Amino acid sequence: MHINNENKLLLDFIQKEYSIKDINSIENYKLGFLSDSFIVGSKNDKYFLKKYRSRHKDALDLITKASLYFSKHSIPVIMPIKNSRDEYDFEFQSNKYSLFPFVKDIICKSRLTNHELESAGKMLAKIHLAGKQCSLENSKRTTQSVEKEFTLERINKVVEVLNAKVHKNETDRKFMQMIDLYKMMINKYDFDMEKLGLISDHLTHGDYHLRNISFDESGNVNHIFDLKCLISSRFLELARSISLICFDTTNCFCDNNFEKTKHYLAGYKSVYPLTKKGLRAGLMGYFIKNFHSIWMEEEYYLKNNKTVADLLDRSLYKTKYTSKHFDKIAEKITNLI
Secondary structure (H helix, E strand, C coil), X not given: CCCCHHXXXXXXXXXXXXXXXXXXXXXXXXXXXCCEEEEEECCCCEEEEEECCCCCHHHHHHHHHHHHHHHHCCCCECCCCCCCCCCCCEEECCEEEEEEECCCCCCCCCCCCHHHHHHHHHHHHHHHHHHECCCCCCCEECCCEECHHHHHHHHHHHHHHHHHCCCCCHHHHHHHHHHHHHHHHHCCCCEEHHHHCCCCCEEECCCCCHHHEEECCCCCEEEECCCCCEEECHHHHXXXXXXXXXXXXXXXXXXXXHHHHHHHHHHHHHHCCCCHHHHHHHHHHHHHHHHCXXXXXXXXXXXXXXXXXHHHHHHHHHHXXXXXXXXXXXXXXXXXX
């Protein structure tokens, strides 16, 4: 395997930081659309190397504290390995990294059995129970409200780049459809946690979806990855996880996906009781917040991250459908509990 000079320097640095001998391989590992991750190996062992988007030490320390907190409360968080300085992360060429054990029995899935759906729901509920009324000092909190003027400013920066393109392709035209929908909906709805009846009173995972959990051979969640250390409403995170775990298919709102949601919610409420009012508020909050979140467009046009285009068709369909049929979807989901 050919290793470029920059990666050679990185591997040499890791060997010294962790007193590991003969690290001789590094390969990209696509964990998500917004992160760079790698598998590094020596003659006898493999490790998972995560490169963080944030370069702020305080932010990484909070993630470590949250991970340690959940680990103490029997949540199976994969913890990074401590280095020779007794720290969980290191800096190399102005970027922050952590080295994790390579867990051989990890089974990440895109399609789940009913038992696996229930197990995933149970694990999120256990995270929320453990995080109830927990407040780590300086923890990041869910944005309590979003001014439409702020979102429109962000949209305008993307539109400037789009308008500068002389020849627009099909991807550009689809993004323009998304942006038009955003504009229409943010003028109709304000995102305000208090008005929605959502309270940020739980330490949550912050990014609970199938790329960040794994299952053992019996279909039970056995590992949790990539905590974001976010104080939020459990109902808001539950709604987001329903969308990402149960409705993340091409035909998003088919009967089969509502059946999946029934099993997912059954698992959750077997651990942590739910109310229809709370669940509907979470669904409404996630629905509105989505229209104020233009991360995909910013990544594609402002940061040149073209990989997010893989999400475009599904996101466009989902956005169009929910903008017309939210009440119907929310009623159908809340009736499942």
